[in-house]
Amino acid sequence: MRVGMDVLHRRHFDLLRGKRVGVLSHQAALTADGATSAQLLRHALGKRLVALYGPEHGFFGQSGAGEQTHTRLHPDWGIPVYSLYGERRKPSQEMLSDVDAVVCDLQDLGVRCYTYLATLRNMLEACVEAGVEVLVTDRPIPLAQTVDGPMPEPSLMSFVAPCPVPLVYGMTPAESASWMKTMLYPEARLTVVPMEGWQRKDAAWDGTRPAFMPPSPGIKTWESAATYAATVFAEALPGIDCGRGTNLAFRVLGAPWLHAEKFCERMTRHHLAGVSFHPCRYMVASGGYAGRELDGIRLTVTQAARFKPAEVSLALLRALAEHYGQPRVWHHKGARAKWFDLLYGTSETRKQLQAGKPLDAIAAVWSRERRGFAAARAAALLYA
Numbered sequence: 001m002r003v004g005m006d007v008l009h010r011r012h013f014d015l016l017r018g019k020r021v022g023v024l025s026h027q028a029a030l031t032a033d034g035a036t037s038a039q040l041l042r043h044a045l046g047k048r049l050v051a052l053y054g055p056e057h058g059f060f061g062q063s064g065a066g067e068q069t070h071t072r073l074h075p076d077w078g079i080p081v082y083s084l085y086g087e088r089r090k091p092s093q094e095m096l097s098d099v100d101a102v103v104c105d106l107q108d109l110g111v112r113c114y115t116y117l118a119t120l121r122n123m124l125e126a127c128v129e130a131g132v133e134v135l136v137t138d139r140p141i142p143l144a145q146t147v148d149g150p151m152p153e154p155s156l157m158s159f160v161a162p163c164p165v166p167l168v169y170g171m172t173p174a175e176s177a178s179w180m181k182t183m184l185y186p187e188a189r190l191t192v193v194p195m196e197g198w199q200r201k202d203a204a205w206d207g208t209r210p211a212f213m214p215p216s217p218g219i220k221t222w223e224s225a226a227t228y229a230a231t232v233f234a235e236a237l238p239g240i241d242c243g244r245g246t247n248l249a250f251r252v253l254g255a256p257w258l259h260a261e262k263f264c265e266r267m268t269r270h271h272l273a274g275v276s277f278h279p280c281r282y283m284v285a286s287g288g289y290a291g292r293e294l295d296g297i298r299l300t301v302t303q304a305a306r307f308k309p310a311e312v313s314l315a316l317l318r319a320l321a322e323h324y325g326q327p328r329v330w331h332h333k334g335a336r337a338k339w340f341d342l343l344y345g346t347s348e349t350r351k352q353l354q355a356g357k358p359l360d361a362i363a364a365v366w367s368r369e370r371r372g373f374a375a376a377r378a379a380a381l382l383y384a
Helices: 004-010 037-048 116-130 173-183 222-235 260-268 309-324 326-330 337-344 348-355 359-369 371-380
Strands: 021-025 049-054 080-083 101-105 133-137 190-193 252-254 275-283 293-301
Touching (some): 004 037, 004 190, 021 116, 101 116, 101 173, 116 133, 173 190, 222 252, 309 359, 348 359
Parallel strands (some): 021 049, 021 101, 133 190
Antiparallel strands (some): 275 293
């Protein structure tokens, strides 16, 4: 399997010949020989690589979730490294003034609230306005066959809900860019470089692709990338820890009042497809329970093609509230209902969960909402 950047390398960067190039990327974008995409382009293009752009967590991947980054000069190359998660989240015309083409190479998850989708959209929009070409080199995502969760309400569109797509939308970065060109920016001068030797069923990590580098501090492993959408609700509900700061981030849920063995038995009785639940004691690294050992549950994706992380999140939240009480889940000190709604792109999910609406009825509404998206997604897919 070759990621898009390695395909472009094999073609001797023909699509960039004679052009001044900017790169939207980060240190998680590794190539076959272990270099980052930016390093590979620097070696190939020399001084024609004129600008770098960093998403959330920064071009060098050093910043935490929600932490603003700042524009700086690259310490070795002397070119600007523009922050797209600071004072600006969309490139200004000045940031693109010396660029003929922008290469976008981001390791994404295929989850709407993971902000690289918003950064890709903002870059595409800015390049349309500036008359700059965009080249998206593709990378795998962990749940390439999965479409799950609600469509966003127009009033709740935000940086964590930047496009009218479901919470889990099942498109790689190049497919997402193609979808954006069709649905949002038909005038975009977009070229995509697909992967070679990759199929949607290859979503599980198999060791044949470039080594996995964490695309953000909270996604340390491919397994965390796969379970992220099932547990990200904990960011809004601080009574429940999701392992941030540990190697199990977004793979575990824990709380002082949770009895993992019995709770895992309860979750197993739901017969949720593609996932298993196991007790897991761990030490909390951050948040209100920092330094405490918690009884937690660990999620394992057993069949990526059948796993529905958004529906699993509903089942987890309903079971936690029924077994341990709604106050512990929804009304813990610091709970942020508005942030929960922004993550899901809708306030209805929270209201329906709190009101006790049957989970299959909530999922059925999601499915109806997604019908229009399904056809547009199918037209953008690059792989069987």
